Amino acid sequence: MFRASRTSATVWIVLLAVIAGLSYVLIGAAIPPASAQPQARAEVVEFTLDGKLKQPVGYRKWVHVGTPLTPKELNDDEVSEFHAVYMDPASFDHYEKTGKLRDGTVMIKEFASVGSKEAASGKGYFMGEFTGLEASIKDSKRFKDEPGNWAYFNFGKYPLKAEVSKEAVDSCNSCHQENAKTDWVFSQYYAVLRAAAPRSK
């Protein structure tokens, strides 16, 4: 039986309403709104209003897929040496599940010089300093006219450019299209990608 006076009831209602309201605010803070959830678009990078790619940040915490090395002494030009290659984590997770590179995939290629050529672990090649930065992005809306919907960006050598337009198709895309094994990506050189594909499990 309910025995409380009207006044007590009012106090209880107000109290519970405050708790309910407070809870709603706390839930709002704890659960990101739908607009903050991962989406299929390339949202880990930013573009200027006229479509230039801003210099990516945070990519050294993305998933490293491999680091080829093309030492200058084996090549005729000034092409740099270590190329550490990263994929954005959400796209890597998608690749792990499906073996496909999703719309919105961003890959980063960060160049580094050869520093030391001898260490306690043997003679060889040890990373020196960062020298350059490139990116490739698959986006079927933004790059609907690019082969495979992949666009390529080159921020040059240090000091890097703050923002760049996409490269001409002949600069990067056509070579990737011709030689890369998996959807414009050189998975043949990336043991991490090969091992992560569902068919390898």
Added chain:
Amino acid sequence: MFRASRTSATVWIVLLAVIAGLSYVLIGAAIPPASAQPQARAEVVEFTLDGKLKQPVGYRKWVHVGTPLTPKELNDDEVSEFHAVYMDPASFDHYEKTGKLRDGTVMIKEFASVGSKEAASGKGYFMGEFTGLEASIKDSKRFKDEPGNWAYFNFGKYPLKAEVSKEAVDSCNSCHQENAKTDWVFSQYYAVLRAAAPRSK
């Protein structure tokens, strides 16, 4: 003025109580309990009851700090070639803030063979297959008698061992102690670590 009947008041109180209760459950699901928060101990890896390290998992999504290369043709032994080195993300975040390797830091060294020696990007060295796995762990409680509190583990070549005891100090630790620049870690070869240290910013 409060005009509702006692019955209406009861309904409202029950309704608000249900909302408050439901909100509490939802908040509980959205915010992990304190025990699930990151701690300073090496908890990203597991040990057997007799102190062996179980084969680490998931490290390819940790923070890549660098990939030295020691090609067989430049060395006399069968030491393998690419060494991709990773640090667990929470310890990397701590390093970014402090420049220090925290108690609980886990580092992984994953070996890969040289596959191709020529690609569209030039002549050089491109990753083949994974060949071996090693780990180092700083833990002042578990490894209080090791120099620097660092212990080293070698899972051998593929097929990897499921669990291993720590190596003798002479096998790894003493060389790291003598030659590594930052707290038993060869930061001189890891551009990512050097760039992440607070003094570099």
